[in-house]
Amino acid sequence: MAPKKMAVDTSLSAFATEDTSPFPDRYDLAGERRILGALLKEDDPDPANPLFGRLQLYYERDAEFKRMQQSHEARAGADPLVGNLEARQIKSLPSLVAESQDVMSLHTLEALRLFMGKAVEPGKQGAPIAGGKRVAAALRSLWSLSSNDNPYADWALVETKSRIEEVRAYTRAEQAQLLQKLDEMKAKGLTYSVLQSREPAQMQLGFASPYGYMVALLIVEVDYFTRVLKSAQRRDLVSGRQGHALLQSVKHKCRSVFERVLYWQKYLMKDELVALSRVDFVAGADVMAQQRVQAVKTIFGDVPKAVFMGEDAPRHTKRRLNLSAAELRLLDAVPLTDEVTAGVDKNLLA
Known part of the structure; x- marks a missing residue:
C-alpha cells in the first residue's frame, strides 16, 4: 500500500512576486499587503481563512525585511564583502578640514x-x-x-x-x-x-x-x-x-x-519672513503663509518661474528635495503674479 501523502499548505507557495524584491524567491511585500489588506486590519484573524497561512508568511517576511533594513543602515549600505567593523567607520569618519588656513x-x-x-x-x-x-x-x-x-x-x-x-x-x-x-x-x-x-x-x-x-x-x-x-x-x-x-x-x-x-x-532674514517656503505659495496655505507671500512679493516682486520650479537653481544650494510628478504639477499651478499689496503687514517692510 502506497504511503499517504502529507497535505501541503498551498498558501505558503502562492504569493505575489516582484523582480526588485530583496528576497531570493522574489517575495513581494507590497503586493501581499494589498492582497491581505482585509486580514491585516483584523485584530484576531480566523485561522480557517484560506489566506491565513499567507498572512503568517507575510508577518515573517515583514520582520525579516525590517532586519535587513536595520543591518543595511548599521553598515551604512556597505558591500556585503566589507566587514562590520570597517563598515561602521563610515559613520565615525570626521569631516574634511583644510591642512592650512586659506x-x-x-x-x-x-x-x-x-x-x-x-x-x-x-x-x-x-x-x-x-x-x-x-x-x-x-x-x-x-x-x-x-x-x-x-x-x-x-x-x-x-x-x-x-x-x-x-x-x-x-x-x-x-x-x-x-x-x-x-x-x-x-x-x-x-x-x-x-x-x-x-x-x-x-x-x-x-x-x-x-x-x-x-x-x-x-x-x-x-x-x-x-x-x-x-x-x-x-x-x-x-x-x-x-x-x-x-x-x-x-x-x-x-x-x-x-x-x-x-x-x-x-x-x-527678518523673523516674519525667515520661515518662507514654496509650500506657502500653494492654494490653501494658512493665513500666516499668505502674509509672508504677499510681503515678499511687495519687497522683491514676483520670483521667476524657472527659479520657483527649480529649473534655474543656485550653483550651490542646501535644498534637498526630490519632488514627485504630482508635486511638480502642484507647484506649476501656483500663480506667481497677482495683486500683492492688499492686506500686507506694513511692519514687515519697515
Missing part, C-alpha cells in the same frame, strides 16, 4: 578696501560701505535659507552668481585690452612687468560657504586688474583720467552687487 594676497589698496568695506566714523553721519567680508557672511545666510525650500533665497543666490559673473567678464575684457597695449609695447622693445606690492596684504579667509570664495575670487581678479591698469598708466598707455574712470566703474559694479546681497539678506 589666504588671499592683495597688492592694491582698492582691492583691500573692497574686501574690508568701510564703517561710518564714530560721531559722524553717513552710510557704511559694504565689503566682501560682510557680503560673504550674508551669502552664507542666504545659502542656509535655501535649505528651507525658500524660492527667494534661491533667487538671491542665482542673481548674485549672475551679477558677479557679469562684473568678472567686464573686468577681464577691459584687462585684456590693457594687456594687449602692454604686449604691443613689449614687442617694440620696451620690457615691462605688472606692478605688485613689495609686501602684499595677507587676508585669512576661512569661509564656511562656497559663496564666500566666489566673492574672494572676484576681489582677487579686481586686484590683478588694478595692477594691470596702474602698470598701463605708469607706461603712459592710459591717461590718469581714463584710468580713474575705469577703476571707478569696476568698483561701482562690485559695490552694486554687494549692496544688493545685503538687501536680500536684510529682508529675507
